[in-house]
Amino acid sequence: MRKVTVISEGVLTPLGAGVQENLQAVLEGKSSLRLHEGTFGAAEPFYASLFGDRTTLPGYSFFETIAIRAAERALASAGIDPASDRVRFVLSTIKGNVERLADGEEADVPLCVPAGKIAAYFGNRNPAVVVSNACISGLAALLQGRRMLLQGGCDYVVVIGAECQSRFIVSGFQSLKALSSKACKPFDAEREGLNLGEAAAAVVLGLDAPGWELVDGAIRNDANHISGPSRTGEGSYQALKYVLAAARREDLAFVNVHGTATMYNDEMESIALSRAGLSEVPVNALKGTFGHTMGAAGVLETILSMHAADAGIVLPTRGFSTLGVSCPVRVSAQATKTSGREFIKLLSGFGGVNGALLLRHEEGGAR
Amino acid sequence: MKITRFAYIPSGTDLSALYRERVGDYPKFFKMDLSSKLGFLLTEMLVGGDPDRFEPRDDRAVLMFSRWGCLSNDRRYEETVREFPSPALFVYTLPNVVTGEIAIRNKYRGETSAYVLDGPDFREMAALVGQAFSDRATRSAVCGWLDAHDEADFAGYAVLVESDENDDKLVIMKELIEEIKTKVIAALNLEGMQPEDIADDAPLFGDEGLGLDSIDVLELIVLLEKEYGIRLANPAEGKKVFGSVAMIAGYVAENRKK
Numbered sequence: 189m190r191k192v193t194v195i196s197e198g199v200l201t202p203l204g205a206g207v208q209e210n211l212q213a214v215l216e217g218k219s220s221l222r223l224h225e226g227t228f229g230a231a232e233p234f235y236a237s238l239f240g241d242r243t244t245l246p247g248y249s250f251f252e253t254i255a256i257r258a259a260e261r262a263l264a265s266a267g268i269d270p271a272s273d274r275v276r277f278v279l280s281t282i283k284g285n286v287e288r289l290a291d292g293e294e295a296d297v298p299l300c301v302p303a304g305k306i307a308a309y310f311g312n313r314n315p316a317v318v319v320s321n322a323c324i325s326g327l328a329a330l331l332q333g334r335r336m337l338l339q340g341g342c343d344y345v346v347v348i349g350a351e352c353q354s355r356f357i358v359s360g361f362q363s364l365k366a367l368s369s370k371a372c373k374p375f376d377a378e379r380e381g382l383n384l385g386e387a388a389a390a391v392v393l394g395l396d397a398p399g400w401e402l403v404d405g406a407i408r409n410d411a412n413h414i415s416g417p418s419r420t421g422e423g424s425y426q427a428l429k430y431v432l433a434a435a436r437r438e439d440l441a442f443v444n445v446h447g448t449a450t451m452y453n454d455e456m457e458s459i460a461l462s463r464a465g466l467s468e469v470p471v472n473a474l475k476g477t478f479g480h481t482m483g484a485a486g487v488l489e490t491i492l493s494m495h496a497a498d499a500g501i502v503l504p505t506r507g508f509s510t511l512g513v514s515c516p517v518r519v520s521a522q523a524t525k526t527s528g529r530e531f532i533k534l535l536s537g538f539g540g541v542n543g544a545l546l547l548r549h550e551e552g553g554a555r
Numbered sequence: 556m557k558i559t560r561f562a563y564i565p566s567g568t569d570l571s572a573l574y575r576e577r578v579g580d581y582p583k584f585f586k587m588d589l590s591s592k593l594g595f596l597l598t599e600m601l602v603g604g605d606p607d608r609f610e611p612r613d614d615r616a617v618l619m620f621s622r623w624g625c626l627s628n629d630r631r632y633e634e635t636v637r638e639f640p641s642p643a644l645f646v647y648t649l650p651n652v653v654t655g656e657i658a659i660r661n662k663y664r665g666e667t668s669a670y671v672l673d674g675p676d677f678r679e680m681a682a683l684v685g686q687a688f689s690d691r692a693t694r695s696a697v698c699g700w701l702d703a704h705d706e707a708d709f710a711g712y713a714v715l716v717e718s719d720e721n722d723d724k725l726v727i728m729k730e731l732i733e734e735i736k737t738k739v740i741a742a743l744n745l746e747g748m749q750p751e752d753i754a755d756d757a758p759l760f761g762d763e764g765l766g767l768d769s770i771d772v773l774e775l776i777v778l779l780e781k782e783y784g785i786r787l788a789n790p791a792e793g794k795k796v797f798g799s800v801a802m803i804a805g806y807v808a809e810n811r812k813k
Contacts, residue, residue, distance in 0.1 A: 321669055360642070422664065
């Protein structure tokens with residue numbers, strides 16, 4: 189079977205532009221999470237990781253701008269023509285331009301609108317596909333890119349995950365009482381909720397190139413509740429089980445989990461990991477650094493995990509100190525060494541969805 | 556793959572009346588946003604009559620397509636934002652929640668995905684649905700186009716897509732062939748060789764093929780027993796079985812014990 193591999197990456201977060209800058213920031217324990225008062229006109233203060241510079245490209249929204257900037261970075265080193273009819277664009281986002289609703293600019297809000305504009309910016313005329321699967325969108329979009337390439341209808345897929353915050357989203361999570369009043373603490377005994385974040389990340393996927401391979405992936409539903417995770421971690425466990433069938437366990441460097449730092453999510457993930465026999469595998473989460481970047485999370489966290497594994501490192505989990513979940517899992521508080529050449533990206537989200545993606549780099553750090 | 560059932564909800568349909576006619580005992584319906592109501596009812600129309608419909612199943616995907624996502628609900632939520640943001644409305648501002656509602660109602664634990672496209676591009680939707688069947692667990696899918704612009708202007712249709720038995724066999728065979736290639740390489744220590752270096756039908760023995768010998772036959776016999784629980788008592792039988800990877804796969808598919 190042909191292999192779908194990551195050819196190039198682009199990252200844009202409040203901590204900086206570029207993969208290395210962001211990787212370094214994670215290793216140094218930095219974070220752009222801080223308290224925001226009055227931002228977006230939110231009624232109550234909230235902790236979040238937001239871009240300071242909100243300059244937009246002329247004729248584009250801020251959301252479209254960050255998505256384009258991330259894709260530009262990925263395309264700059266891919267050496268492909270994004271306008272080719274053999275290139276597809278897949279966008280992962282949950283709310284896209286939703287902030288425009290407040291200004292009555294409803295025409296920009298359907299997610300196909302920014303997707304079309306972003307693809308057109310690069311001269312691409314194929315239908316742009318938006319994968320909007322709540323918090324697993326980025327992972328689902330990577331999996332979608334893999335499937336498109338294996339089916340043979342294209343040679344390259346540009347997968348972009350992006351999210352910007354707005355009063356719409358912040359007020360929603362406040363109404364659900366899901367936000368932490370301080371920097372979030374994934375898997376920690378004192379965790380009290382999530383922080384929202386903004387980011388854009390992009391990859392160019394291709395066939396049979398050297399580099400990280402998207403070995404396999406799965407999406408599974410808990411069929412339990414639209415906003416609460418399963419108490420048995422069923423969907424997450426089933427997704428893990430699916431990708432583990434293709435994994436070489438001795439080569440598994442870590443599982444980069446969702447780790448939103450809500451009571452229920454982290455507990456559920458610990459159950460799923462334990463059921464899948466992964467209690468001994470290092471686990472880390474990046475939400476304590478970037479917050480929950482929603483549609484960007486799957487792509488951003490996958491890219492940083494790839495580069496960390498290439499450097500032989502399991503990234504630290506900022507905000508974590510004391511394990512606060514019922515099943516034993518090996519959360520990496522500090523950066524640790526690894527020689528593993530595979531990792532699993534795990535996510536879960538509203539609508540009962542769970543996703544797992546297995547990545548492998550045969551040559552180890554040879555990139 | 557083939558489309559086996561079709562359901563349609565035209566614009567102007569009284570959704571509450573349709574709910575009472577088709578369901579009646581699932582009051583959560585009234586909490587749902589327009590997009591979820593459409594998807595939920597369309598699925599009822601597709602599978603409502605199935606006797607075993609509430610048996611949990613892992614082999615059915617739910618794939619929903621739209622242009623508007625949950626825009627009609629986003630508008631309603633936006634109206635509450637300034638005063639008292641409504642958590643009940645906010646949870647329906649995610650385009651994929653409809654797939655969750657369908658999964659919960661029907662106990663579908665397979666893949667669920669929501670896609671947003673510029674319009675009902677049939678070719679694109681068919682391609683995306685076909686790709687979703689590459690998940691090894693997926694045997695059927697509830698697929699819908701949900702056009703939920705607002706309470707006065709909506710429509711939707713859905714189909715049940717089922718994989719053909721023949722598609723299934725082909726896919727399973729292809730996977731088995733790949734698996735066997737990997738295992739043969741490992742068992743015979745063919746260092747540096749990749750599965751794609753072995754053609755499905757290439758002879759394994761003799762000068763034209765991989766150049767395997769009689770010791771290798773014994774290794775392959777061990778492999779069959781260890782991996783698939785197949786006992787080949789007579790090494791001479793091996794000649795018939797080990798002609799090519801495709802032949803091994805055919806034999807394994809017929810005779811495997813595990």
